[in-house]
Structure formats: C-alpha cells, structure tokens
Amino acid sequence: MKGRFSWFNATSIAFGFAFLYIPILLLVIFSFNESKLVTVWAGWSTKWYSSLLENQGLKDAAWVTIRVAVVSATVATVLGTLAAITLVRMGGFRGRTLFSGMIFAPLVMPDVITGLSLLLVFVALGMDRGFWTITLAHITFTMCYAAVVVQARLQDFDKSVEEAAMDLGASPVGTFFQVTLPIIAPSVISAWLLAFTLSLDDLVIASFTTGPGATTLPMKIYSQVRLGVTPEINAISTILVGIVTVGVLTAAYITRRQTNKAELERRRAFGAAG
C-alpha cells in the first residue's frame, strides 16, 4: 500500500476520473471542430473563436458577468472572513445557532428558492432590478462558501499565536492584521476565487434577480443551449473552463508555496533552538 497504488484503488480512481473528465474533454476538443456538427469531426479550426469575438451580445454579457463576479467576490470574502472568525473564535453568543444555520443552509438551499426569495426582497425594498440586485444576491450566497473555506483554515492554526501577540500588547485589531490575516491569507485568496467562480457560474439566482439590461453570460449561454448544441457554445465554454483551470492551479500553487514556507520556517526555528 505504501508508495504505490493497489490494483483495485488504481482502477476505481481511473474510472472515476474518466467519468469526470471525458465529457469536458469532448466539449473542448469539438470547440476546435471545422464542422457545425458538434459530434462529427471535420478537421481543426479556430473559426468558432473568431466568431465569438464578433458577437456583441455575448461580449456585453461577459462584461456584466465579470463586473458582478469581481464586486460580489470581494464583498463576500470580507463578510465571509468575518463570519468565519465569528464561528471559530467568538465562542457562544446569543443567536449563535441561528447564525451558523444561516451560514450552512445557503450551501445546500436549492437555487430556485434562494433566487425567488431574494427577488421578493428586492421588490419589497423597491430596488431597481439589474446589475446591483444580481451582485447583492451573489454576495449573499457566495459569502457562505467563503466563510466555510476560511473557517477550515482558522480552525487549523494554533490560537496561542494570537494570544501571544495580545499578551505582548497588540490590540485585537492589530493582532488580526499582523498575525491572523497573514496566516490565513491563502485561504482568503481561495475563498475569493471560489466566490468569483460561483458567481461566474450562476444561472438560476441571476435569472430571478436580474432586470432589463443586465444579462449575464450563463443566462446568454442557457438561452442558446435551449436551441441546441452549437460549436460556438463549445468555444465559449472552453474559454470559461480554461479560466477556471488557471485559477484553481494558481490557488493550489499559492497554498502549496505558503505551506512549504511555513514548514521551512518551523524547521529553521527548531534548528536555531536546538
């Protein structure tokens, strides 16, 4: 078992990953297909990518989507980090169960319920529906994912480091910015990236909360998918898959470098002491 795969384990992993990746690979490969038919190969071509560039509606939708994702991911990361600190460091307080319920329930809540209920709030508040209502809706559900990501890291690290800083006279706010935040930084970055991709991805909640003039990329893709499979959608999908892949690899790289650095520093500290 140590150092190599057993026959059974290797097979189940291989089948699992084949199942997960073959559909995406087929989609990517056929975005470079010459033919308009997406299941019959007729030679390499990048023409569907150049036709994307001429599609003004798609470009507008992409721009709306990116702005929504950047704004909502940023606010959601701040709120999510505060929520994670509340869950891990604040101990018991009145309303704690309610609070943790409101963090965990949105993770599993069906999108149709979240979308409908947010829309009704915006109507009740008399807000004009469009860019900002989508953004507010996205902040609400992505902040819970951000909270869970940051919470996992906060739980892992030793609280005594923070206590030491405070014993040495640092204020709680100073301790947070000088001790806690640098340690949890990789998870905060991951949280931002996750919030960003979730926002980029969302169809249902955005459809409920949008108004005239604000069409996001998933809404655009969805309306075209309903009409059938086209190589153009394959091309736009491939671009989105590419962006997410680069994002995930970057996040993994940052996390790994950070852990290696921490490990190295720990070894040095012990080396100096010994």
Next chain:
Amino acid sequence: MIARPRDLRRWYVIGAPFLWLLVFFLIPFFIVFKLSLSDVATAIPPYTPTFSFSTGIVSFFSQLDFENYSFIFSDSLYINSYLSSLKIAFFSTILTLLVAYPMAYGMARAPKAWQPTLMMLVILPFWTSFLIRIYAWIAILKPEGFLSIFLIKLGIISEPLQIMNTTTAVYIGIVYSYLPFMLLPLYASLEKINPSLLEAAQDLGSQPWRSFWQVTFPLSLPGVFAGCLLVFIPAVGEFVIPDLLGGSDTLMIGKTLWTEFFNNRDWPLASAVAVLLLLVLIVPIVLFQRQQELEREAGR
C-alpha cells in the same frame, strides 16, 4: 448593560455578516410566505397587495388566503412533481454514493505524494461551470451523440439510444455534477482513519472484506452522511438538469416553480410551491447544519 469597547468591536465582527444574512437570507423567507397567501394579478409586480397588520387582528385573519395551497393540493401535477423530485433525488444520491465511495477510498489509500494532485483533479470540475458540464452531456446523450456513435461502432447496439429527454439522463446529470460534493467529505473522513486500526484487525485474523465492513465503513459514516445531504438537498430542487436533460417527461419541483414564475408569471403560486419545498427540506437542512457544527467542534 453598557457594552465595553472590546465587546463593541466583537459585535462589529459578528454584526456585519449577521445583519446581512438576516436581511438577505432569513427575512426573504417570510416575504415568500406572505406572498404565497396573496392572489395573482396583471400588474407590476404581478400580485395583489397582501394583508397588512394595521387593521386589527380579526380582519388580519380574515385576509389570509390559502387558495394557492389548496390549489397545489388539488392538482396532481404539483403533488407528482414533489414526489418525483424526492424519488429522483433519493436514488441519485445512492447512485452518487456508489460511484464516489470506491473512488474516495482509492484516493485515501493512494501514495501520499499523489494525494494533493488527486484532490486537485476532484476540485477542478467542482469549480467548473455547472451549466457547461450539463451542456457537455447533451452532445453525449442525444440520439446522434457520442455515446450512440461509440456503441454502434463497437457493434453493441444497432439503433441510436434514446437517453436524452428521459429520467435516465437526469440521473446521469445529477450523479455527474454532484459527484465532487460526495467525494470531498468521503475522502476527508476516509483519509482520517488511522491505518494501524486496519493492521490491528488484520493481525487479529480479520479478512480484508470484513475489516472493511467492521472498521473502515463505520468510521467513514460521518463523510457518507455529509456527502448524502450535500447531494440530496440541492438535487430535490434542481432546475438546470431536468430542464436541459430531462425534457418534458421529467417532472421536478424546481422546474415547476420556474415555469410558474417565468412562463405563467404567477408569483404567489410560485411562492407557495417554494414554501412547501422548503418545508420538505427543513429537516435535512437542520441535520446538515448540526453535522457541520459537530465536525467543526471535532476539528479543534
């Protein structure tokens, strides 16, 4: 009690996310409930003004209108949608578990050097657009799609398969898109199991299969539980998968709600559908929250 400055700071940290979720997550449910008691109208927004509390308690109760609910219970379309959603979600959760368990087990037993890479390979599709991953299956499952072409070439079938626009396609779609949600908690709980426990079982003469059922499986139950809830709850209210893969044959409540809202513009009825869906899901959601809290406490 007068708050000391330190307490005040504490309440800033707690208060910001707390207030946000109260306004945009909790209170909205009450508005949905309130709207579910009103009538549809041709107006903007498309419903009659609902009851108000200003006119006294007696007239308040006389204003309540359960018409939408009685309509839902009298029309078999809605009842069948709920039942078929629960059935589809239940069986696809079990299927997902059956696919994910051997894979998570294999990953947890893989060489340590491989594990970060394998984890990343699971996370990558989890982060990739849901809509795109469902779309990818249309090209595979449609009658002239990849699967039929492949199987005809192999000589296994002679006629194209009719999977697209059936419930089978919905099962495939749910298992595929929710697989990472099952894998991650399963892997986390399997990876934590101390290998010396299995060695001990082996030393005491237990067969591998028996050690699995008596040692490994019981210890992985928290992961099984978390994974099943993470798949089951959202799957009940799923909209995109039945809409794109299931065709008109597949009844699911998320799709019914969407149709009421967007096609029939009946906001009050859509709200009543949402309230009943939430009532069905409240128990699994509370279980999920408690499980997450326990996990968090065990993690300290």
